[in-house]
Amino acid sequence: MNAFVEVFDDAIERANFLDQLQQNGKPLGKLHGVVVSIKDVICYKDHKVSAASKMLNNFTSLYNATAVERLQQEGAIIIGRNNCDEFAMGSSSENSFYGVTKNGFDESLVPGGSSGGSAVAVQMNMSMVSLGSDTGGSVRQPADFCGIVGFKPTYGKISRYGLIAYASSFDQIGIFAKNIHDVSLVLEVIAGADDFDSTAANQEIPAYSKALSSTQKYKIAYFKQALEHQSLDQEIASAIKSFIKKLQADGHTIDAIDFELLDQTIPTYYVLTTAEASSNLSRYDGVKFGYRASGEFGSLQEMYKKTRSEGFGKEVHRRIMLGTFVLSEGYFDAYYTKAQQVRQMLSQSVQEIFSNYQFIISPTVPSTAFKIGEKKNDATEMYLADLYTVLANLVGVPAISIPLFKHSNQMPFGLQMMATHHHEIDLLSFSNYLLDNDI
Numbered sequence: 001m002n003a004f005v006e007v008f009d010d011a012i013e014r015a016n017f018l019d020q021l022q023q024n025g026k027p028l029g030k031l032h033g034v035v036v037s038i039k040d041v042i043c044y045k046d047h048k049v050s051a052a053s054k055m056l057n058n059f060t061s062l063y064n065a066t067a068v069e070r071l072q073q074e075g076a077i078i079i080g081r082n083n084c085d086e087f088a089m090g091s092s093s094e095n096s097f098y099g100v101t102k103n104g105f106d107e108s109l110v111p112g113g114s115s116g117g118s119a120v121a122v123q124m125n126m127s128m129v130s131l132g133s134d135t136g137g138s139v140r141q142p143a144d145f146c147g148i149v150g151f152k153p154t155y156g157k158i159s160r161y162g163l164i165a166y167a168s169s170f171d172q173i174g175i176f177a178k179n180i181h182d183v184s185l186v187l188e189v190i191a192g193a194d195d196f197d198s199t200a201a202n203q204e205i206p207a208y209s210k211a212l213s214s215t216q217k218y219k220i221a222y223f224k225q226a227l228e229h230q231s232l233d234q235e236i237a238s239a240i241k242s243f244i245k246k247l248q249a250d251g252h253t254i255d256a257i258d259f260e261l262l263d264q265t266i267p268t269y270y271v272l273t274t275a276e277a278s279s280n281l282s283r284y285d286g287v288k289f290g291y292r293a294s295g296e297f298g299s300l301q302e303m304y305k306k307t308r309s310e311g312f313g314k315e316v317h318r319r320i321m322l323g324t325f326v327l328s329e330g331y332f333d334a335y336y337t338k339a340q341q342v343r344q345m346l347s348q349s350v351q352e353i354f355s356n357y358q359f360i361i362s363p364t365v366p367s368t369a370f371k372i373g374e375k376k377n378d379a380t381e382m383y384l385a386d387l388y389t390v391l392a393n394l395v396g397v398p399a400i401s402i403p404l405f406k407h408s409n410q411m412p413f414g415l416q417m418m419a420t421h422h423h424e425i426d427l428l429s430f431s432n433y434l435l436d437n438d439i
Helices: 011-023 066-073 116-123 140-146 180-190 234-249 262-283 300-311 314-326 332-354 379-386 390-395 424-436
Strands: 004-007 035-039 077-082 129-133 149-152 173-177 219-223 253-257 359-363 399-406 412-418
Touching: 004 116, 011 077, 035 116, 066 077, 066 180, 077 116, 116 129, 116 140, 116 173, 129 180, 140 149, 140 173, 140 399, 140 412, 149 180, 149 424, 173 180, 180 424, 219 234, 234 253, 234 359, 234 399, 234 412, 262 314, 262 332, 262 379, 262 390, 314 332, 332 359, 332 390, 359 424, 399 424, 412 424
Parallel strands: 035 077, 035 129, 219 253, 219 359
Antiparallel strands: 004 077, 129 173, 149 173, 149 399, 359 412, 399 412
16 A cells, blocks of 8 residues: 555564563553554654655654653553655645555555545554645545544644644644544543643643543534535435435534635635745755765755755745745735635635534535546645535634545545634534534
8 A cells, every 4th residue: 555654673573562561460551552653743752754755765763752752651652653745745646756655545645635644544554543744635535535533622622743744834643543432532631731842731621531422413514515515426425415404404503605706715825825835844955964965065055956946846846936036126006915814814704604603514625536546647636635524624623534424436525614713612512423423
């Protein structure tokens, strides 16, 4: 499947250590012996991390990401690092220095991206849970394509310390698992304030895994424009509409609402994230660490150009150039400033919706998993795969994709749900209810 870039040699040693603790009657952590894989953008001390890029090939991390540190404190075994789109830029896991990751249901199909390797690792039982990163749907979209649960918490719920940055005001570590209990348990272990990350939310973390029972009847909204969008597969649209009727029959209040800004989410997202990527990736210049082009150079500028041209792949080139363009003099106000204004409008609109409703539901992705290579040369078509997922990152709310449906092409697809900031308990408990009950 090419889901792993590397399986760590010391995983067995770690397992033996944990066995010894158990045999000696020592207190055991919440994740004792749980096998976890991590996306190749999350730092694990004394282990390689490369963001699936030639630019960082063979780079060894000097420290643990806070999420990794907390996993280990509770007895987890980090078994390896997962393949992904380079620097988390992509929707198909085709943009990796290490090659394409394949979908476990059909090896001719993509697993989604950018956290495709993490999704396949859980899908194919190579790890019990996996950590990915979600900047615009990079956990939820591959979870949808692979038929598993993919969860992105509120922005700042999980520390970003030790997560290689793509777009810092969007990035969030997310969790893959096969059930809601596992997601909830991992969340309660790795979430929380962190002195190393000033954006980490300083809130008490409840025992999510013990608060999953739900018999409450909810008020739920969905966007009319989402289910009528021209890019949406009609079978997916029909399945979601039928499910809405079942939820209503189950006693929930569900209303269709107008959301005229839906088509503005993709351009707003790509203007802002590419701008942040242009800034974040400027550090990779061949001077202090990472790849440096070989040969003689006439100037420092020439060395920078050659190193960055050779070290980054095509999609990363595209996004750095887009980001540099929208930040450039003469275009800054027309693109970047305008996108920030639209982002603020989106936040206000979503908060207004959440003042009346507890959840917003939608498809996760407009289609089921597509063929490897099918959209590789059409960036616009590839970007549209993020139509339903980017909103949660633009406004910072928690969102989840749960595997509820099967297409006539035999591929799975999911339902996406969003809740207001820091309402993970409601989101997880209702998701658990939907997965456990045949609504």
